[in-house]
Amino acid sequence: MADVMTRKRRGGGRAGAAARRGAAVIDQMPWRIPVNTDRPTEPLDEDGIQAIHDGAMRILEEIGVVFLNEEALGILREAGCRVEGDLVRMDRDFVMEMVGRAPSEFTITPRNPDRKITIGGNKLLFGNVSSPPNYWDMEIGRKVPGTREQCANLLKLTQYFNCIHFAGGYPVEPVDIHASIRHLDVLYDKLTLSDKVMHAYSLGKERVEDVMEMVRIGGGWSDEEFEATPRMYTNINSTSPLKHDHPMIDGCLRMARRGQGIVVTPFTLAGAMAPVTMAGAVAQSLAEALCAIALFQYVRPGIPCVIGTFTSNVDMKTGAPAFGTPEYMRSTQMTGQMARFYGLPMRSSGVCAANVPDGQAMWETSNSLWAAVQSRSNMVYHAAGWLEGGLIASPEKFIMDCEILQQIQRYMEPEVVATGPDEIALDAIKAVGNEGHFFGIQHTQDRYTTAFYQPFLSDWKNYEGWEAAGGIWTAERAHHKFKEIIGSFEPPPMEDGIREELADFVARRKSEGGAPTDF
């Protein structure tokens, strides 16, 4: 803690120089909110949509979902649901009425208003890898438990890359910080290293309340200002099959009552926690998400809710989870259709099963990111840095993924497919005729610097040029970029008073013992 603060203060005078150096590290695309212009890929016809909807509704009506949360049970009983012990059954009319209250689009405004994001419609937003307990980089060369320093470095990447629009959970779990105070230290790091939209884990009331308070302090907001519009969000998973745990629901209820965003993402692994058939796994996932969203909408009508998907399949041989598979892609697309059917914004992910940032990592991640595009996902979690089915965070993978994300952003720019007379360019074609080339002509000169995507990591040299430059494979090039970015990183500005208030809050809560660790 003291270390971090000292670094920040000492670094102040050099900030300008660092910023100038930082600006030169890579030539990245500017911050923007990508708009997904592609018509979504829709594997389901109308009958298929109705079949999955009916399946999800019958799960809620006939089988029911366990809520291990007394408060939720009381609320749902009051709402007219059939509650037996901790099992809740709810009719489709109630579910659809409640879900209909959720906005199809909403904003989250972090401490830097320029980093405001809009979630829903055809907006496409990317977030960093979240929650791996382990870390891998090329210098260490093996899997190690995460540390605060590694976490901070990945937070710096999250802030640095303009193609990362929101901060997810901890980009790696810093297991060198005791769980009772981990949220305090990491949120301090997050808030001082990044001005992007923040996330809170729903892991017990103290953590959620602490993090909301820290985000409020970081924004310099009064309670009223904090609650006036979404400032942050939480993401919860159900415990598939068909169960919601206490802290997840508790955290969401706390966030809902203060007007903050909620993402509900069941993790229905087909063949393990869900049916082996993808439509069944999707229906179950929808049921698990919709019943929680119905609860939150009953408590606070119109609270922003996002329906998440994490439906994938297991390895047939070992039962291990697989990611970025054909089945993953299709279930993501199917969930996208259903999210639009329910009028809810949608979250999916950038995922892979690969253990190192190699070829497999890239085809699996590409599959999952293109599935996010095809499904018209609005939030793409884990879009940069994820390995080993989410058990490892890697800075090289983070940087490689950002190259793909930037390409997706560029892919969505309307000028790429413009067809006006200037783009058909008949005069230019006439001028060049049947000989020569287009390099030197005015039409090219006028557009050359912005006509094409400019990579920061891809090496487009020919083999001889690449070899002369050291013959460096992609992952190692990414490692060098990582070191350069971290070495010249400058945190976004924060008033000294706010930083001190955050530090004081952390110190006070630590002195009080932090949060219980009996979760």
Next chain:
Amino acid sequence: MADVMTRKRRGGGRAGAAARRGAAVIDQMPWRIPVNTDRPTEPLDEDGIQAIHDGAMRILEEIGVVFLNEEALGILREAGCRVEGDLVRMDRDFVMEMVGRAPSEFTITPRNPDRKITIGGNKLLFGNVSSPPNYWDMEIGRKVPGTREQCANLLKLTQYFNCIHFAGGYPVEPVDIHASIRHLDVLYDKLTLSDKVMHAYSLGKERVEDVMEMVRIGGGWSDEEFEATPRMYTNINSTSPLKHDHPMIDGCLRMARRGQGIVVTPFTLAGAMAPVTMAGAVAQSLAEALCAIALFQYVRPGIPCVIGTFTSNVDMKTGAPAFGTPEYMRSTQMTGQMARFYGLPMRSSGVCAANVPDGQAMWETSNSLWAAVQSRSNMVYHAAGWLEGGLIASPEKFIMDCEILQQIQRYMEPEVVATGPDEIALDAIKAVGNEGHFFGIQHTQDRYTTAFYQPFLSDWKNYEGWEAAGGIWTAERAHHKFKEIIGSFEPPPMEDGIREELADFVARRKSEGGAPTDF
């Protein structure tokens, strides 16, 4: 030559054992013709389609295309086109009438009728890398000129993988064979190592005639049988901007007159041989392809023609070609829309700029292969094995790409997105309820072995399992697969009489001096 034949003959007795070993090398998907069930991604609206069409037509009407082929000039003059020197201008009515004669779908039947392919509609076919002058594998560890042995090994991969549906050009140029007889030796190797659809380079009349004759012999067909239905195809490139060279047109005319397939693929690199704007590069590409197709349809109405795209962009900094970029994806999709507008089957490619089979190679290749899917391409050239913008062929890349191709095939299988009662699986969800898992239940047991894509190269083990197995990155795993496949490869059956007739033909044509090398 003798070496190869000796190997084949000696290998005969061990063929059975080799086949049994071979079958066990990898557990691959069966041969099938994938059907692309996705609605294509369409960046152009109706105005955009008309703008590009009008651009292409005006190029042909107002600017014209050079045909460096006297025969073609005579034919086009006869057809009523405006011919001045070697420059040909043609009206859109003529172009559209001629192009309208081309079938929207056709078959090619190689010597093994089970390997017949249908090109057009929503069929999605993959071919091997074609024509790189150089080779790279992990054992050699550097770029080297191609050899006959390397070429044969890549042909074995072409035959081995069921997800490769047709053989393209030489998978690597065997520059250790003199150019005058290269086509004879390689076609002998191709025809004896593979029973899939064959390709002929249009590089002078002798080569085209020799290859057609060898394919005819290989199929055991009479001239009439060879000409009765397409048995093979050629692929030509224009010399952008707006020029067709002599041998390309000559080869196509020879193929057309014998009823064989023709693919016309301009290589319009935006900013170099075509306008810097993608719509202009696409319009020019279409003009170059359509005027050639019009010629072939005038000569032989109804001859199968495929319109190819190879529109990409250059690196803004160096002018070097880039592949698998956002601009490449969009131009491929735009060309797909235009191919459907003209009622022609379409060819695109699996491409990258990367020099080694690493992360960059995989994101660039994934981008291009998904663009092939999104554009509803029918033939995907270079779908396996391409590196360095087509200057290097690599067996590791070939095998990595085949894992992606299989995943695309699986992605297209209707059962993945089936939504019948058995797939919604309400009974299974009811049986498991809110506790336990789906591993052991009957619904899972009944479907477990076929429910999910089963990879042959992806490693889905967790980090510890992967590390215990040697911690091998993807490219190296692919290298091991390559050695195993080559080590146990068994060529498809061919009658001894046919093999001898092929060998005699090769020997005779060599004694006659082969083909001129003044091209």
